[in-house]
Amino acid sequence: MKGPGHRRRRPSHQDQTANWVKDYLSSTSPPPQVPALPPDAASPSMSWPCRAALAAFLPRSICYLPAIVLAPPPKLRAARFSALPWRGPLVSTDLSLETERSSVRVTYQGSPGTVIEAMVLNAFPNCIAAPQKRSEGALETVQSSLADKAVLTIENSSIGSFHQSYDLLLSHNLQIVQEVHMDVELCLLALPGVQKDDLQTIFSHPQDLAQCEHSLSNLGVSKKNVDHGAAGAEIISKQNLRGAGVIGSARAAELYGLNILECNFQDASPNVTRYLVLARTANIPKEYEQYKTSIVFGLEEGPGTLHKALVAFWKRDLNLTKIESRPNRGKPMRTLGTEKQFNYIFYVDFEASVAEIPAQNALKELELFRPERRKRHRREKETITRISQDERC
Numbered sequence: 543m544k545g546p547g548h549r550r551r552r553p554s555h556q557d558q559t560a561n562w563v564k565d566y567l568s569s570t571s572p573p574p575q576v577p578a579l580p581p582d583a584a585s586p587s588m589s590w591p592c593r594a595a596l597a598a599f600l601p602r603s604i605c606y607l608p609a610i611v612l613a614p615p616p617k618l619r620a621a622r623f624s625a626l627p628w629r630g631p632l633v634s635t636d637l638s639l640e641t642e643r644s645s646v647r648v649t650y651q652g653s654p655g656t657v658i659e660a661m662v663l664n665a666f667p668n669c670i671a672a673p674q675k676r677s678e679g680a681l682e683t684v685q686s687s688l689a690d691k692a693v694l695t696i697e698n699s700s701i702g703s704f705h706q707s708y709d710l711l712l713s714h715n716l717q718i719v720q721e722v723h724m725d726v727e728l729c730l731l732a733l734p735g736v737q738k739d740d741l742q743t744i745f746s747h748p749q750d751l752a753q754c755e756h757s758l759s760n761l762g763v764s765k766k767n768v769d770h771g772a773a774g775a776e777i778i779s780k781q782n783l784r785g786a787g788v789i790g791s792a793r794a795a796e797l798y799g800l801n802i803l804e805c806n807f808q809d810a811s812p813n814v815t816r817y818l819v820l821a822r823t824a825n826i827p828k829e830y831e832q833y834k835t836s837i838v839f840g841l842e843e844g845p846g847t848l849h850k851a852l853v854a855f856w857k858r859d860l861n862l863t864k865i866e867s868r869p870n871r872g873k874p875m876r877t878l879g880t881e882k883q884f885n886y887i888f889y890v891d892f893e894a895s896v897a898e899i900p901a902q903n904a905l906k907e908l909e910l911f912r913p914e915r916r917k918r919h920r921r922e923k924e925t926i927t928r929i930s931q932d933e934r935c
């Protein structure tokens with residue numbers, strides 16, 4: 543999804559000026575002119591029409607900017623956007639992101655022995671881990687200031703997007719501040735003495751089961767969804783289920799007294815899961831670092847509207863890394879003539895900070911920066927809430 547002449551780092555106006563100073567000092571010739579600012583390469587203005595808070599940038603992580611409730615412009619209906627600095631994906635052996643106070647409280651859907659717990663403890667080695675039964679609970683805990691960060695599982699290299707997490711991103715007023723990639727090794731676990739041939743049912747998180755689809759069909763077993771692998775391990779252990787196995791981490795086997803029947807049981811390797819870290823506030827990354835930005839918008843009906851939206855990035859050489867479409871839950875259907883059609887919102891990630899003028903201009907082209915429209919959007923949301931409450935009465 544790279545535009546023409548894709549660049550990883552474009553020299554900023556400051557860089558150009560620095561070069562000019564260097565050239566001037568090392569030569570006897572008259573100074574050249576400071577390069578003029580092209581419209582899409584100007585120094586960033588920090589007068590943001592958004593609720594962004596400046597904070598320390600965490601190196602070697604991927605950080606999103608504050609999620610902002612945005613406007614529904616005439617052609618492009620925006621919900622909110624966020625941005626993240628991109629320093630390359632992290633792997634499980636390279637996860638130390640902890641640069642804040644050591645008692646940072648990190649919450650996630652999980653329990654001891656889950657894969658996500660391993661990711662959290664690697665990424666935030668000194669954190670207070672606060673597992674929750676559901677991701678919604680984790681987000682609410684951060685929203686209400688009972689925790690500092692929530693972790694959401696967003697995508698896996700084998701099975702794709704975690705749609706529920708995409709939907710959750712819009713349900714809370716939190717900012718995506720980091721992204722972590724972890725190569726996940728899933729194991730087949732069972733009670734001591736149980737062989738593969740004894741297994742009739744396998745418990746796990748639906749996404750873990752999906753990552754082992756092929757291996758499981760070879761075993762000829764039925765699948766049972768539970769909250770996560772560790773929950774399955776606990777059930778098997780407590781209920782002494784000798785006909786059941788679980789897909790989970792080696793740590794879950796250790797915690798619940800199970801044997802590892804097979805390591806690397808997932809169908810594909812590497813099997814990388816992408817996690818997002820959310821907080822109440824986030825940084826505006828500096829310009830021209832390798833950041834990522836995520837936006838989400840809806841489109842009016844018409845030929846080529848998605849194309850036009852994406853061209854705004856292509857024109858500015860902003861590399862798109864991900865597009866995801868989800869049902870527009872506020873208005874899942876729309877009428878076109880006499881026909882009812884599905885109505886979508888689009889999540890787009892691109893490699894740039896919103897502190898960069900090209901990114902700002904691309905977003906302006908999408909008509910995202912209009913405070914009066916933001917207000918209108920909020921009112922619309924309130925109306926929808928009221929209607930559904932009335933309907934329940």
Ligand SMILES: O=C(O)C(=O)C[C@]1(C(=O)O)C=C[C@@H](O)C=C1
Nearest residue numbers: 656657658695747749770771815
């Ligand atoms: O089953 C577990 O242990 C989990 O933590 C579930 C979990 C996750 O990280 O959310 C684990 C890895 C998969 O890629 C998807 C789901």
